[in-house]
Each structure stands twice: as structure tokens, then as C-alpha cells.
Amino acid sequence: MVRRTSPIPSTTKCNISMPRPIDPFAPWALRGLALRNRFIKAATFEGHCPGGKPDREGLAAFHGAFAKGGAALCTVSYGSVEPGGRTLDDQMCLQDDILDHLRHVTDAIHRHGAKASIQLAHGGGFSKWRGWLGKRARGPSNGLNSLGMLVGTPFYRALRLNELPRLAEDFRVSAERAVQAGFDAVELHMGHGYLLSQFLCPAINKRRDEYGGSVRNRARFPLQVLRAVRQGVGDAVPIIVKMNLRDGFRGGLEIEDSVAFAKLLEANDADALVLSGGSSSRNAMYLFRGQTFVHALIKVQRRKIDKWVYRMAAPTMKSLPFKELYFLDLAKQVMAAVDLPLICVGGVQSLASVHRALAEGYQAVQLGRALIHDPALVRHYQEGSKTESGCTICNQCVAEMDRDGVRCVLNDALPTRVRLA
Numbered sequence: 001m002v003r004r005t006s007p008i009p010s011t012t013k014c015n016i017s018m019p020r021p022i023d024p025f026a027p028w029a030l031r032g033l034a035l036r037n038r039f040i041k042a043a044t045f046e047g048h049c050p051g052g053k054p055d056r057e058g059l060a061a062f063h064g065a066f067a068k069g070g071a072a073l074c075t076v077s078y079g080s081v082e083p084g085g086r087t088l089d090d091q092m093c094l095q096d097d098i099l100d101h102l103r104h105v106t107d108a109i110h111r112h113g114a115k116a117s118i119q120l121a122h123g124g125g126f127s128k129w130r131g132w133l134g135k136r137a138r139g140p141s142n143g144l145n146s147l148g149m150l151v152g153t154p155f156y157r158a159l160r161l162n163e164l165p166r167l168a169e170d171f172r173v174s175a176e177r178a179v180q181a182g183f184d185a186v187e188l189h190m191g192h193g194y195l196l197s198q199f200l201c202p203a204i205n206k207r208r209d210e211y212g213g214s215v216r217n218r219a220r221f222p223l224q225v226l227r228a229v230r231q232g233v234g235d236a237v238p239i240i241v242k243m244n245l246r247d248g249f250r251g252g253l254e255i256e257d258s259v260a261f262a263k264l265l266e267a268n269d270a271d272a273l274v275l276s277g278g279s280s281s282r283n284a285m286y287l288f289r290g291q292t293f294v295h296a297l298i299k300v301q302r303r304k305i306d307k308w309v310y311r312m313a314a315p316t317m318k319s320l321p322f323k324e325l326y327f328l329d330l331a332k333q334v335m336a337a338v339d340l341p342l343i344c345v346g347g348v349q350s351l352a353s354v355h356r357a358l359a360e361g362y363q364a365v366q367l368g369r370a371l372i373h374d375p376a377l378v379r380h381y382q383e384g385s386k387t388e389s390g391c392t393i394c395n396q397c398v399a400e401m402d403r404d405g406v407r408c409v410l411n412d413a414l415p416t417r418v419r420l421a
């Protein structure tokens, strides 16, 4: 049996009442994968794959910056497991023709002493994809596809029973390819309203077969994917699952079901859970909190139809109050139910929050916006030159994704990339 965490976990108890605090800068291990500290770069779509091909130098420099800046594990985003799973024009699909490019990226990460993870995902009924001869996107049930509107296919259709094994295979093969390209871990995207999260969501999954209804049934396909990926990558590669604690809209996944789902993930050999929430298509601000980025998003769109669709979506993207560790209260319910390493994401904006997250029961933290603002933040925390990230949660970096790649508008520290045509 492969160990999930380090042989001497930092949480080892001196006595029953006094757990030793976790040192965020000390090494640990996840399923035998040695990590130099507890800081993980969260998956933030980079916008470095023009035409769907990773821009070798740009993507390598982008992730090299976080690795050089001290992060232990850098998560490359968003690797679609089949062409129909993309939610943006310039997303990569894990096919053989991009493996050399990805190898360049993992080499850059390894060169700076960090490990590389890749987020594997499928957009399901939220895919910006028309497909061949106008084929529609596919989700758990029939529904309206807000991204599909941009490409003239506003509806998605329910996946047929006989299509599910093939899709699980797509995840497996993609994970195998990722390992071939030098990735040390994979992160399965089961949150934020993408395909596997759509299966879990009662408001979206209306199936009457064994994939719909009870939480066990709604979890069935995500768990099949997890098992398929484990079969593909074997025992040595950690599989991290990013999941929602709550979808955050009426009829969405609620905490009782996400606790049950976390237990099922544990029973099916997941190695760690990243506890997030919200939905990119229905309430993106629940995921991000802070200032809405919808106006910036409208501004950067090149086509009128895209501007129009985002204007229509604006009411679902209103600013929401931000506080540090905004998923912590919900996450405590998962902490009480599983023994898996849990990873904190969402508003880890200061060193004090890192310590608090680890003291509350998380085993590691993922940083998104804080590292976009300052890719060397981990090093700065460790050296004592900073205790706060400096990110203002203006969320403009999210809109920048659609312009020329993710960057912080306050601190342009990330490398630029090949310009889109």
C-alpha cells in the first residue's frame, strides 16, 4: 500500500491534546511524491495555448516563475480530455501532438526544484464547441449551454449510457499522456460546474438512470473516472480531486452531499481533495468573491456576440464580499468526515492565513491570485520579506485570460506569451 502522506506527518501528535503545528515550509509527501513545502500553485487557466497548442516557451516560463518562486507543486490548467471538452478556444486537449510541448513545461518546473501537476477537465454542457457538422456539446442531461451560444450551438444534449465508458477512457488516456510528458501528479476537475460537477449537481443532472437521483448515483460517473485514471497512472502518481463544497445556487450541490461525495472519493483511492465551490457558468463570483470582473471581461472580447453573451450573464456575476479562507467554515464538515489530506483554496492571501489553514486541519494550501500577483511569494514569505500577498482581489486577472493570457494588472510579473492572432 502506497503512503498518502509523509512517513512522519507533521501532524504527528506529541500527546493527545497537543498536535504539533505544521510548518508550511517543511517538506512532506503525497502518496510518496516528495514536496518541498505545503504551497501549491492552483490551476488558473493561463491563456498560453493559442490554437489549442501550448506555447512552449511562454507556458514554460509562466510555470517556471512559480517554481522558481518557491511553490512545491505547480498545477498546469486546463487540460481537456477530448476536443469537445474545451470551454475556451485556446485550451489544450491532451493529445499526443502536444506532449513535447508539455515536456518542455514540466522540465522548466523541475529545473527549479518543484513538481508538476496537470488539471484534467471536461466542460460537458458548458463547452465552447460546435464540433463536427454542428454536433452539440454533451452533459448529464439536456440543457442550455451559455458558452455554446458563442459558437451557434445554444443547447447541449444528454450523454448516452454507452458514451460514458469512452469518456472515462478519455480521462484515463489523458492522464497517462500527462505522466509521459513528465507530470508528477494529476488533478481531476470535479468542481466549478464542469462535466463531473454537472453530474453531481441535482439542478443539472436530471437523469433517471443509475447516474442520476441519489448522491451515490450522481457520484457514479465521477468515481468511474477516478478509478479509470488510477488504473492508467498506477499506484505511484498522486491523484488530487478538486471538488465543490457547495455549488452556491438554488438546486445545486449542498454540503451534506459534498461530504458524502468526499467519503466516496476517499473510498475510491483519491489522494487529496481541493475544497472549492461555485460554478463558472452560473455564479462565478461564489468561486472568486470580491469585485466582479464582468465589465472587464466584456471589454476584452473581440467579437460583438461575445460581448452580448457576457452582458446577458452579468446578473449572475455580481460582486460578493471577500474574506480570507472563505471556504473554511464549510470545509470543516469535510474535515470531520474524511482522513484524506485536504487542500485549502480560496482567499489564502497572507502568511497568517496559511498558518491558520494548516492549524484548522488542511494539509496544504493552493494559491491562485496571490501567485499571479507575485510568483515569488512563497520565497518572500520564507525569507520574511513579505507577510501579505499584495493582491487586491480586483479579479482583473480573470478577464486578462481572454486578452493575452493571465497577468496581474497591478504587478506585471508574469512572462508575456505569444500573442493571439
Ligand SMILES: Cc1cc2nc3c(=O)[nH]c(=O)nc-3n(C[C@H](O)[C@H](O)[C@H](O)COP(=O)(O)O)c2cc1C
Pocket: 042, 043, 044, 045, 077, 078, 119, 189, 192, 242, 276, 287, 288, 345, 346, 347, 348, 366, 367, 368, 369, 370, 397, 398, 401, 406
Ligand atoms: C485567472 C484565473 C483562472 C482560473 N482558472 C481555473 C482553472 O482553469 N481551473 C480551476 O479549477 N480553477 C481556476 N481558477 C480558480 C482558482 O484555481 C482558485 O480556485 C480561485 O482563484 C480561488 O483561489 P485564490 O483565492 O487563491 O485565487 C482560476 C482563477 C483565476 C484567478
